[in-house]
Amino acid sequence: MAAQLKKQPIHKLPISPHAPIYHLKPDPLFPSPASLFALSSYKPPAGLASNGPVAxxxxxxxPPSMLRRSRAIREGGAFTYTSPLPLEFPYDIQEPEEHQEKRVGEETQAKASTIEESLARYEVxxxxxxxDDEGKGRAFSSAVRQSSRFPKATLLSLSSKCAEEWLPQLDLGAEASKEREQLVEVLAGKTVLAREAEGKDIGFAPWSLCYGGHQFGSWANQLGDGRAISILSTPTTPEVKDATGFSTLELQLKGAGRTPYSRFADGLAVLRSSIREYLAAEAMAALRLPTSRxxxxxxxPDVKVRREMVETAAIVTRVASSWIRIGNFEIQSTRQEWDSLRTLTRFVGREVFEFKEPPADSKFGRGLGLHVLVEVAKRNAVMIAGWQSYGFMHGVMNTDNIAVTGxxxxxxxxxxMDVFDSHHICNHSDDMGRYSFRNQPTMGMFAVTKLADALAELIGCEIDIAKNDEGSGFVQVDEGWGEGGIEAGWMAGWRKAGVEKLEDVKTEFVETFTNEYTRLMRLRLGFETAQKGDFDLISELLDLLELHSLDFTNSFRLLSQFTGTSSSHFSIFLDHLLPSDATTVTLPPTAREEWTKWLKKYEDRLAxxxxEASDRRLRMNLVNPRFTLRQWVLEETIQKLDHQKGSVDPLERALRMAGAPFEAYGEVEIGKDECEVLNEEQKEERRxxxxxxxxxxxFQCSCSS
Structure with a gap:
């Protein structure tokens, strides 16, 4: 019998050596955790900013303001040590009463020194x-953070499923316990997990990543984690490693306040969008699709956020094996920070993907950069195949939103997807339909192409090195490779050689996508074998769903109850498949005939x-969800949480059902009289x-959050 896992409070969880802060180059203004701690003791020099802005x-x-001021990160910095600070922005900092110079009709403005002193009091x-742990500090705060001046947070929901499956070692604490209180204060940004340097240990502190991105096809330059702060990187348990392949999990607060990457925004997130993200991540995990949690x-509730209207703030604690995106590579390549690009590539290959040696028969050679590119392509092809199989639309597939982990x-x-529409656009900001449902595979390919573009010189250089290297391990560029290549005039040739590999990578993407998509759709149709013509049968099914405006989720679920075109219940089956109610368009008179024709093909394929048919139904009901996190369910849940002050029951119900989407939830049995009396909860689940x-x-949603 395995030993019982010892649970620990969040501040006692170990720090992973795979954390990006131990491998990537930091923002030169904040080169260490100690530089973050130093902000709390900042003393403004005399005449600070007397001749203009702080320089x-x-x-x-x-000065502390540099942590919250939007600025370009220089010298190849890949991240900034950042402490959460969920306050309304612009910050309302007033000059002390005795220092204010009263002038009728004029607003008093705080001096630069006052601003810096005030922000310093908030810093940890x-x-x-x-x-602490055995006398070593592991969670820090400040006098102001511990006072009533800091916004009070309320825990609205905890995903026990996420904790059980990914973080079983974390002690969530019982309600009203000290462990629960400490957890909530960390997840609300009031308490900051950190560790001072000791010996060779450089310490630990939260951070935000620097990245760029192509947004709707256009280069947007530096973007970065404008409202996301990673607060912990911790090793997984052996069981989680076996189940997921992850050695490390990174906890991140979304909506925890401004960072140097916030640009004109406040770094906050509203309750509405936070509910959507919280539920979506857990719904996707329950569908067994690659996702953050x-x-x-x-x-x-006391922090107000201005979007289309004034809303209240919220923070989602997100978990992933890594938050590195394609945009992390793009920003370093665009700035020609060649050594930072090299370091990032090595980090993703060695620490995130845990590459050891290249496959002996690999058609992609031995260059580490090319293998990183191929792995990113394959992982994202698998992810998007899952989206297309389950009718999920991301809405904003910019390269800063595409994770290298897939x-x-x-x-x-x-x-x-509700009523199936391959052209559906879920983002009302996407006027041209760039990220419509049908375009998602193409946009995945676009993102991979941009990563290839960022890595082209590095890949070409490694191809060059491999020509004179007789070893068997990965070939990697050395420090200073970019500057050396520029001086020798080799960069253009390296780039050409790297770009030439893109077609092979595209082929790998397409093959991986097609194989995974077909595999998933076969499972959804109840096939255990692969037969020629399956792809055509799947395509014909989708064409019929679209032609007759049928619901995507419910139609697939209903197919598990199909028993044959000659069955005595076949007419009733068609009645359920082709409902005639207010939510659908009027069906053409040929609809039943067209569906009968396709179902006969399906019947022959099932033969x-x-x-047995009974086994098929069990299998299909394990992959075809009964519950889907539809837009109307999300909107209703958000409204109820807002209007039913203090009651989180609608949110908890949505979380429970999203986490168990394959349950029957009052499902109607075709050909059987419904004699079971449903209680109120079961009626609500059916609804x-x-x-x-x-x-x-x-319904189209906004990007605003």
Missing amino acids: LKEGDAV SPDVVVA ALALVGI ACIDYGPYAF AELS LCGVGSAELLG
């Missing part, structure tokens, strides 16, 4: 230890399977599995 000179202490102090949802991240204006009102079919 740092060599040797000057970095090494002297305010909230939790959501551990907790924390509300901050996990779905950044749930913004997403949607699950090639060896399993939530329905198509909903016609007004919200095809």
